[in-house]
Every structure is written in C-alpha cells, then in structure tokens.
Amino acid sequence: MAPQTKPQAEPRIPLSRDRVLRAGLAFADDNGIGSLSMRKLGEALGVEAMSLYNHVANKDDLLDGMVDLVFSEIELPSVDSDWRTAMRDRAISARQALVRHPWAVTLMQSRTSPGPVTLRHHNAVIGSLRGAGFSIDLAAHSFSALDSYIYGFALQEASLPFDTPEETAEMAETFLSQFPVAEFPHLAELTVEHVLQPGYDYGDEFEFGLELILDGLKRIRAAT
Amino acid sequence: MAPQTKPQAEPRIPLSRDRVLRAGLAFADDNGIGSLSMRKLGEALGVEAMSLYNHVANKDDLLDGMVDLVFSEIELPSVDSDWRTAMRDRAISARQALVRHPWAVTLMQSRTSPGPVTLRHHNAVIGSLRGAGFSIDLAAHSFSALDSYIYGFALQEASLPFDTPEETAEMAETFLSQFPVAEFPHLAELTVEHVLQPGYDYGDEFEFGLELILDGLKRIRAAT
DNA sequence: AACATATACTTACGCCGTAAACCTGTCAAG
DNA sequence: CTTGACAGGTTTACGGCGTAAGTATATGTT
Numbered sequence: 001m002a003p004q005t006k007p008q009a010e011p012r013i014p015l016s017r018d019r020v021l022r023a024g025l026a027f028a029d030d031n032g033i034g035s036l037s038m039r040k041l042g043e044a045l046g047v048e049a050m051s052l053y054n055h056v057a058n059k060d061d062l063l064d065g066m067v068d069l070v071f072s073e074i075e076l077p078s079v080d081s082d083w084r085t086a087m088r089d090r091a092i093s094a095r096q097a098l099v100r101h102p103w104a105v106t107l108m109q110s111r112t113s114p115g116p117v118t119l120r121h122h123n124a125v126i127g128s129l130r131g132a133g134f135s136i137d138l139a140a141h142s143f144s145a146l147d148s149y150i151y152g153f154a155l156q157e158a159s160l161p162f163d164t165p166e167e168t169a170e171m172a173e174t175f176l177s178q179f180p181v182a183e184f185p186h187l188a189e190l191t192v193e194h195v196l197q198p199g200y201d202y203g204d205e206f207e208f209g210l211e212l213i214l215d216g217l218k219r220i221r222a223a224t
Numbered sequence: 225m226a227p228q229t230k231p232q233a234e235p236r237i238p239l240s241r242d243r244v245l246r247a248g249l250a251f252a253d254d255n256g257i258g259s260l261s262m263r264k265l266g267e268a269l270g271v272e273a274m275s276l277y278n279h280v281a282n283k284d285d286l287l288d289g290m291v292d293l294v295f296s297e298i299e300l301p302s303v304d305s306d307w308r309t310a311m312r313d314r315a316i317s318a319r320q321a322l323v324r325h326p327w328a329v330t331l332m333q334s335r336t337s338p339g340p341v342t343l344r345h346h347n348a349v350i351g352s353l354r355g356a357g358f359s360i361d362l363a364a365h366s367f368s369a370l371d372s373y374i375y376g377f378a379l380q381e382a383s384l385p386f387d388t389p390e391e392t393a394e395m396a397e398t399f400l401s402q403f404p405v406a407e408f409p410h411l412a413e414l415t416v417e418h419v420l421q422p423g424y425d426y427g428d429e430f431e432f433g434l435e436l437i438l439d440g441l442k443r444i445r446a447a448t
Numbered sequence: 449a450a451c452a453t454a455t456a457c458t459t460a461c462g463c464c465g466t467a468a469a470c471c472t473g474t475c476a477a478g
Numbered sequence: 479c480t481t482g483a484c485a486g487g488t489t490t491a492c493g494g495c496g497t498a499a500g501t502a503t504a505t506g507t508t
Contacts, residue, residue: 034334106333119411124410126411127409130413136413136417136418140418141429144377144380144433145432145436148373149373152376152379155379159334186348186350187350205364208365209365212437212444
C-alpha cells in the first residue's frame, strides 16, 4: 500500500511569483479587492499566508504586480495605424481591461512605482504621437487628456452599482422612489428619459467622449 | 480642593456627526486616508473609538459623510453665466476641491450611496445644460464626458509622488537614473524636454483637456 | 427626588499584515 | 551513502483593525 492515499490528487505545483500574482488577480476579480488578504490568497493557493512572502516582498508588492499584469492586457498602440486609430484602439483596449478588473482603477492611484510593463506602455503611447508629428508639448497634453478621460471613465463605470440592464432598471426605480423627485427634477428627468430607456448601457458613453477628444487633438495638430 | 484638577482644560465640547465628519476630513488631509482608523480618529477628538458610533453608523458611513463634505466644497454651476462658463467654473472648482482632498477621488468609487449634497450637485449640472438647450441625450453625454475627465485628471494628479517643482525635478532625476533610457526613449525625452523644464506644473494640463472637451460640446450643440 | 435618555467608556472577538523561528524535501560535494 | 546547505514551506506571535455587547454617567424632565 502506498504510504499516502490522501484525496489530495495534485502533486503540489510549486509556487512562483507569477502564480501568486495571477491568483491575486483572479481572487480580486471574483471577490473584490477589498476582501483580498494574504491569508485568503494563501488558502486559494492551498498554502499558508506566510509562504507567499517567499515570492512577493509584502502586500504592496503583490498589488504592484497585479496592476502591472492588468497593464499587460492593454494593447500597445499599433505602429501600422495612423495616430488616431492607434489612440482609439488602445483607449478602447484600456477600458476593456479595466472593465474586466474594476479594482485596478483605484489601485493604480496609490501605487507610485510603475512596473516595467506600465513604463513600456507609456513609452509606446508617447512614441506613437511623436511619430505622427506631435510636438513634445502637444504629445504631453494629449497623453494627459486621453489618460485622464480613460481612467476617469473607468472609475465612474466601476462605481456604478449595477452591471446588467435589469439591475440598472431596478436601481433606477428604487433610486427614484427614495429621493424627493421635486428636489432633483433634472436628475429624475434624466433617469426616466435616458437611463430607463431600453438598450441603455453606460459603457456606450465611452466612445462619445473619446471621439470628442480625438477630434479636438486632430484640430489642434492641424493648426500647428 | 476640587475633586479633579487634571491638566485637561477644555470643558469637553460634545461630539456631533458634523464634528466627527470634519475631524475625519482633517485627519485624512493630514495623514492620508490609509491611516485613518476609528481608534485614531477617536484619539484626535479626545474620545474613545466606540463613542464615534453614537454619531456615525460605521466606518463606511463616516467615509460617505466625508465624501459628501468634499462635494459641498464644489461650486454649483452658476445660473447667471452661459453654460460654457458655468461648466468651466464648476470643473475648476471640482479639481481644486480634489487637490485639497486627494483621498476623496478614490473614495468616491466604492461609495455607491451618494449623499444629498452630491445629488444636488449632479442635479444642478444637468439642469444647467438642459437650460442652455442641450437635449437630454446630449446633456447625459456631456455630463459623462466632463466628469470622467475631471475625476480622471484628479486621479492622476493625486497619484503623482511629488507636489513641489523641486520634488518633481528630484523624482524625474532618480527616475531617469533608474530605468534604461535606451529602452524608453520617448518617456526619457518627454521627461527631459517637458517635465524638467522650468515652470512645469502638471496641474496646468487640466485646462488644456477641459477646453478641448468644452470646444467639442459647443460644436456638437451648434450642429443640432 | 426619581427617572429616562443620550452619550461616553470598557471589554472582547475575529480578522488583518508580517517578523521570527522552525521544519522538511532536494541536491551537490565528500 | 553520508552530510550539510539551502530553498521554500509552516507555526507562532504581536500589535492594530472594525465593531458587537454591556456598562457607566451626565443631563433634562417630571
């Protein structure tokens, strides 16, 4: 008889920094970043919390690595496309990544030490603009305007308390019933006439603002 | 002899929800939101942590109240000005409030229950646009685009690890010395030719993107 | 004077991040 | 085959966290 016949079938895949980071990302996706603790992450990996410290320096390092993983999901601006297509595509790709991992938006704030993937991404965006003839100043302005919009939109989207159209409708209903409509008439109007219309999806607002900014940049670029 | 001759001179101003919220705001401004705990806030008020629960339901309620306080610092869009001036002024006022209280940007995300001040603010913004002839849809688009930009910019600004020009220069120097310049040439160029130029202040970028969006909205409004 | 109410304090519980010490399986050198 | 170093896991422990529950006290009302 074999010395060990536990129900534990796995021969214990060894931990690694990458495995820890990916498990952290999956845990945050499933349970929210707020309930991610070293103990629970250890449990999810079949390991004690302290074992994680052999692969990440501390929890902050874990979070830094997770943010860098999210950045790696964002397409770099294409070298083949014109600047506008490249900027548009990478903005949409960035938003999609942040929809998949909503917790990442807020996390990017406190992390002041960008990882290598993040740096490469920023470098490529600026390079794309410079290559299209943007001056250094205009490239900096454009980069700031686009990223502010992308992250801000993702921030708002992540803070919405609903995901599906049904949830949206339900939230809007209870919302309308909770506050005095007379006191906030415009909010009520917008809720009824816009949010509660069939097919409403806040995510669709993204491209409106994006095109607005791209149009403005195009005009300024042409004027110089 | 009096029964008590403690050095405690104050006759114990009673707590109140407002006093607790304002103390929380001041504490977060001074020490960062991360180190705000019920115990430390109690200490700052000369009181035990549990006493706070007579005035706020729990820590989340405290944070909600603090966010609403920050919103109360933002100017409502003026009724007298044209829409563009009104939107511009309130955007600048919002950014200023978020510069004063950088922790508030991230806090707004997780809080899904907006306070009365927040609701009034949103209502006034939409009302201003509607009053200027914006359709419901265009008002919704504009509101989304502007707020995404404002919060996104504040988010980026808050995550910068420097405040003064000297700190900026210092950070940029160590930054350049830490990563291989050859690998991120565009980032390096932008750092040297833009960030390290005298008089650089990231906050100045705000108005560039803001005018870009306002210009775009003006054009769309005129075209309909 | 007696009581009700509001507000502060004390104690206790379970969870957190992580320092420090400890155990154990693997593998190279003798 | 023995030995010993080392990498990577575990155990224990500490101080801090949010907050439930129970208790004390001061104030206002009758």
